[in-house]
Amino acid sequence: MKIASLVARYLLGFIFLVFGLNGFLHFIPMPPPSGVAGDFMVALFESHYLVIIFLLQLIPAVLLLANRFVPLALTLLAPVIVNIICFHALMAPAGLPMALFVTVLWGLVAYGVRSAFAGLLQVRVADAV
Structure with missing residues (x-):
């Protein structure tokens, strides 16, 4: 499982590095989507919201590839992936x-660093006195 997590970390980092950089450098030609998806992308582009999205892909990608702050990188990527x-x-x-x-x-990757998220998955927390 350790090797699978390592390979997944590198693949995930590489995928988000490529697509995060593509948001700024436009080296992968992508035709704009049509319909509602196109309208949504136009709104994101014109509001400059995509700059934040691409940064939230690029920064965690570098962290994953450098094996630094992996739980933080996963936390930053989670809402991006949901969207x-x-x-x-x-x-x-x-x-x-x-x-x-x-x-x-x-x-x-998250399974490989699951101990970092153990505090978030507690059913009850003792009251601080």
């Missing part, structure tokens, strides 16, 4: 398999 899944599930289903693949990678 990617929702976008593809509701507006552009063609990208859903890749989104699910990224989710599986995220889960494998």
